[in-house]
């Protein structure tokens with residue numbers, strides 16, 4: 001045995017698994033656990049076993065890397081059965097997380113105890129599968145059907161305290177190993193409970209399942225409903241039949257596109273926050289953050305940083321603007337209070353750490369300053385000229401520009417090595433994506449600081465190179481252009497939006513523009529034209545020139561009735577665009593989606609070739625976390641077959 005070690009505490013065998021980083025259940029782990037049961041059963045000096053893990057967590061689940069490969073024996077259900085069938089009772093001692101297969105192994109044990117900070121759960125649906133080793137069959141016998149519905153259809157883990165009340169675990173303890181041994185010893189003096197698989201289970205009425213189906217259904221995802229079906233089957237059949245059914249469903253889903261896409265994103269999300277190029281590079285500490293500009297974006301950034309425990313200084317140009325900026329930050333915390341996420345007392349504590357000022361000199365102690373002022377190069381340069389004068393020499397200075405060239409913004413800054421682009425997405429306290437844009441002068445530890453900030457803020461940090469729109473907005477532009485190209489070929493605007501909704505976006509490209517306003521991109525194109533750039537006229541330009549800027553003007557790509565946000569196909573738009581539409585293409589929804597996603601992927605490929613993105617995975621994360629691309633499709637690069645992930 002190389003992953004398991006055994007220590008004896010009297011008649012109790014303490015079996016420790018050490019398979020870093022998260023004790024995932026690989027083929028070797030399954031094998032060793034299987035053999036360990038026999039070994040301990042054969043040892044007359046052992047009366048019970050404690051299963052505990054080294055490192056940060058209990059078994060975090062099946063090894064997801066093996067999901068794309070053919071299953072190898074012993075399969076996990078056999079390992080769980082073997083532990084449950086042991087002559088000597090096993091006690092699972094849980095810290096960190098017991099997830100998926102990890103919790104299924106814990107259910108094979110006769111008892112489960114956990115420290116308070118531990119979580120247990122069955123997150124398989126988040127990977128497009130269902131539990132495959134009795135999650136839908138043992139769990140209802142252990143904790144009832146209602147708790148199981150919640151666990152297997154949401155995939156959300158449950159904290160130890162709640163899991164104890166639900167009957168998923170038997171005790172919450174403080175000193176895990178010591179208390180587990182004591183628990184095992186005490187258990188031997190009493191009658192043992194039935195193994196979970198032998199506990200009774202009563203079926204539920206039809207109405208219960210209908211209601212559960214309604215609550216579990218998630219557009220685009222088949223796994224939650226399949227998990228529910230498997231659970232229902234388990235309540236209406238015997239244990240062995242239910243296990244077979246669950247396994248079949250698991251294996252079927254494991255090979256699905258949805259599961260492959262979600263696995264791809266699982267690994268991409270874990271890799272992105274810690275790029276290998278930055279390994280060993282210490283980020284600069286960030287405790288105090290200056291934010292220049294208290295508008296929606298600045299306030300959102302301030303709110304996000306404050307939430308992560310940083311002290312904030314918000315700079316605005318006059319007292320009135322400072323008051324408005326602070327109020328904007330206050331509104332963010334108010335909404336958290338309203339949603340029950342923050343107490344009134346904590347809100348006060350949050351605001352106590354946000355100061356406002358009109359004086360740049362107050363930034364003398366800031367570790368990081370993020371500029372979020374008007375998108376105009378002169379205004380931004382003036383800000384950085386001032387920051388260059390007042391900030392500490394080692395303070396990191398960042399711009400939140402979306403479209404301007406960060407190199408041009410940093411021109412004239414005495415030490416450009418501490419300058420970087422940090423592109424947040426609005427609302428910045430909610431949106432996960434953070435594009436990190438170093439210039440050729442940015443020092444490695446400044447780049448590392450950007451990533452450390454992303455992690456601290458619980459964002460998805462992705463490095464982007466310098467080009468117009470970086471990764472996300474550049475692809476957005478191509479996406480919109482392709483959508484307009486379809487309109488020119490005669491595809492109805494509403495059909496295009498419906499096709500993209502059908503694909504999994506919450507909104508199609510045109511209704512999204514109507515919501516956000518067509519004028520922002522228009523003004524930007526006009527700005528480029530004024531500078532002499534050759535920017536061809538778009539259909540959107542024609543609409544804006546006709547006063548159609550979106551919902552706020554009562555119409556954009558669609559018409560809107562007063563006080564109603566429902567888009568209605570517009571005869572005026574048809575007239576305005578009539579001489580640009582030269583075809584009568586008939587495309588199905590999936591064909592439209594293919595065209596648009598294909599265009600996004602083609603732009604992504606160009607972005608990769610130019611070195612603007614580090615990997616196709618990064619592009620997929622940008623689209624999923626910043627632009628509403630459906631997660632279960634894996635992002636445009638994955639959907640177009642351009643990533644070599646474990647399929």
Ligand code: COA
Nearest residue numbers: 021022024060061062063064065097099100101123124270
């Ligand atoms: N299989 C294979 N590798 C896994 C894994 C799994 N089930 N769970 C995590 N890892 C890997 C990650 O890819 C990462 O690898 P890296 O260091 O090479 O990048 C490493 O373990 C650490 O994971 P991370 O998520 O960064 O650690 P954490 O301490 O923040 O969180 C967990 C720990 C267990 C809470 C978290 O990893 C998790 O939720 N894992 C998924 C569990 C799951 O879904 N299990 C059910 C599978 S059916």
